[in-house]
Amino acid sequence: MPVNPANIAAQIVAAGPKPGGPAFAQFALAVANGVSAWVAAGGVVLVGVAAGAAGFGTVTGKYVVVPNPLPVATGLTAGAVVGVTAPAIAVAVGVGVGTALNTDATYVGACGGVAVGKEEVIRVVADPATLTAALASAMAGAGMVGPTVPQLAAALATGIAGLVMTGTGTGVVASTAAGPIPTVSASTSRLV
Numbered sequence: 001m002p003v004n005p006a007n008i009a010a011q012i013v014a015a016g017p018k019p020g021g022p023a024f025a026q027f028a029l030a031v032a033n034g035v036s037a038w039v040a041a042g043g044v045v046l047v048g049v050a051a052g053a054a055g056f057g058t059v060t061g062k063y064v065v066v067p068n069p070l071p072v073a074t075g076l077t078a079g080a081v082v083g084v085t086a087p088a089i090a091v092a093v094g095v096g097v098g099t100a101l102n103t104d105a106t107y108v109g110a111c112g113g114v115a116v117g118k119e120e121v122i123r124v125v126a127d128p129a130t131l132t133a134a135l136a137s138a139m140a141g142a143g144m145v146g147p148t149v150p151q152l153a154a155a156l157a158t159g160i161a162g163l164v165m166t167g168t169g170t171g172v173v174a175s176t177a178a179g180p181i182p183t184v185s186a187s188t189s190r191l192v
Contacts, residue, residue, distance in 0.1 A: 002192050003039045004104050008032035011103075012096030015067075017088040027089075028096070030142035034135035034153075035097060035160060038127075039105075041134070044164055044191035045125045046107050048171070051185075052117015053178035056110070059119050059187045061171020063105040067098025068163060075159025081152055090159070097160055105191055107169055113185025115178035121169040121189075131157035164191075 009025075009032035016024055038044075050059065073090035076082070081089075111119065135153040173187070 002104065003036050003101065005029075005032040005036035007104055008035055008097060008100040011100040012092050015095035015099070016092035017085075026142050026144065028092070030139040030144055031093060031097070031135065031156065033141070034131065034138035037138065038131045038134040039191050041130060042190050043127045043130045043134070046109070046121045046169060046189045046191065047123040047125065048119045048121045048169070048187040048189065049184060050111045050114040050117050050119040050173045050187045052114045052173055052182065054113065054181040054183040055115025055175055055178045056112055057115040057117070057173035057175035057178075059107070059109040059111050059171050059173050059189050061107050061119060061121070061169045061189065063101060063107050063121075063167055063169040063191055065098050065101050065163065065167030067095040067102070068166070069094030071162035071166065072156065072159030075157070075162060076155045078158060079151060079155025081155040093156060093160065094163055098163060101164070101167070107171065107189040107191050109187055109189025111173045111185055111187040113183055114173045114187075115175035117173045119171040119173050119187050124165045124167050126161040126164040128157040128161035131161055
């Protein structure tokens, strides 16, 4: 199942301050659209290890991450986005994005050494620079303008990428042909 921006926005609003108001809903939708576009553009790569029968296979798996506001709070602080609403934004985005990814995020990829077997993610690589651009574009599209919007997008990107890199996943490798020799091989996938 691909990452769903409507679910991300709903989870951010659910984890956000009450009452959130129309400006917060606008913010949640912009973050959701930015994260969704980033994932669709291949901004998250998962590196894994597969074990099974020798050959070439396709990897499919389920991505999981603990919903956590700490990486987002750290990103906001590092980006000098501070103030009375910063902690509430960190909770809303960290918990909301994490919860949505746990519901929706899967990954697909390839394994050059295993045709049929099991796969486990050992490292997640997330690119905050491309997420910054996706968030800035989504914020502009949602009508969020002003001199601090690029700063907010960069700070959120750092935090969200940090959150995503704490995730992991387990999957399977499948193919129509497999050799009789057991082997272990690296796999590379992307979040969808």
